[in-house]
Amino acid sequence: MPADFTLSDKNIAEVQKKMHNRDGMTTAHAMWPGNEFGSGKLKPDTHATACMKDCGPAPTITSELPGHARNVWGNLREQNRTVGPQRGADTSKPEGKLGDAAGPVKVVSPAGSDSPNSKAMALTQELGCTGCHNMEGKLVGPAFADVAKKYPGKAEYLEGKIRSGGSGIWGETPMPPQDAPAADIKTIAEWLAAGAGK
Numbered sequence: 001m002p003a004d005f006t007l008s009d010k011n012i013a014e015v016q017k018k019m020h021n022r023d024g025m026t027t028a029h030a031m032w033p034g035n036e037f038g039s040g041k042l043k044p045d046t047h048a049t050a051c052m053k054d055c056g057p058a059p060t061i062t063s064e065l066p067g068h069a070r071n072v073w074g075n076l077r078e079q080n081r082t083v084g085p086q087r088g089a090d091t092s093k094p095e096g097k098l099g100d101a102a103g104p105v106k107v108v109s110p111a112g113s114d115s116p117n118s119k120a121m122a123l124t125q126e127l128g129c130t131g132c133h134n135m136e137g138k139l140v141g142p143a144f145a146d147v148a149k150k151y152p153g154k155a156e157y158l159e160g161k162i163r164s165g166g167s168g169i170w171g172e173t174p175m176p177p178q179d180a181p182a183a184d185i186k187t188i189a190e191w192l193a194a195g196a197g198k
C-alpha cells in the first residue's frame, strides 16, 4: 500500500485482495472442516496409534538452564513468586544439587533411577511439597534436611503428620493436610526418617 494509506474498516478488503495466497484457501481437509466433509462432522486425524517399534529406552524429560545463560538476566529466584511449584533457581550461584536453593529448576528422576533417595525426592516435587519445602534452608516450611535431623527413625510419626498437616512446631505458618496416595506419603516419611539421603 502507498506510504500515506490509512487502513480502516471501509478499505480493509482492498488490502486483503493483495494477499499472496488470497484464493488459495481450502477447506478440503478435516483440520478446518468445510462443507466438503459435512461441516464439522469429521475430526482431524490426531488419534492415530503410534506405529513406532524397536524404540530405545524411555526418554528422560528435564528442564535445564545452560551454564552460559545462568545469570544473564539476573537472579531468577528473585523474579519468581515465593510460593508455588515454580520458584526459579538461585542463579547468582553456580548450580547446586537438587533441592538446594541454587539447584536445578526442576529435575525429573532419570528413567530407571529408582534409588529410595531419588524416588522420594521426585515424589516431593510431584506432590507439590517443594512449593513450601527446600532441601536446605527454610522456605514456607522447614528444610527437609532439618526435619530429617529432628525425627530420626520416626517414620510413623512423620507419615501421620504429613497427612494431617499442623502448625506450631516450626513456626506459626500452618501446613495444610496433604491428600496424597498413602504409599507415596510412606515413601517420603521413611526417606525423612532415614536422614533424607544424608
Ligand code: HEC
Binding pocket: 124, 127, 128, 129, 130, 131, 132, 133, 140, 141, 142, 147, 158, 161, 162, 166, 167, 168, 169, 170, 171, 172, 173, 174, 175, 176, 178, 180, 188, 192
Ligand atoms: C503450603 C505449604 C506446604 C506444603 C505444600 C507442604 N508443607 Fe510440609 N510444612 C509446611 C509448614 C509451614 C510446616 C511447619 C508446620 C509447623 O510448624 O508445625 C511444615 C512441616 C512439615 C513437616 C514437619 C512436621 C513436624 O511435625 O515437625 C513435614 C515432615 C512436612 N512438612 C512434610 C511435607 C510433605 C512430605 C509435603 C508434600 C506431600 C509437604 N510437607 C507439603 C508447609 C507445607
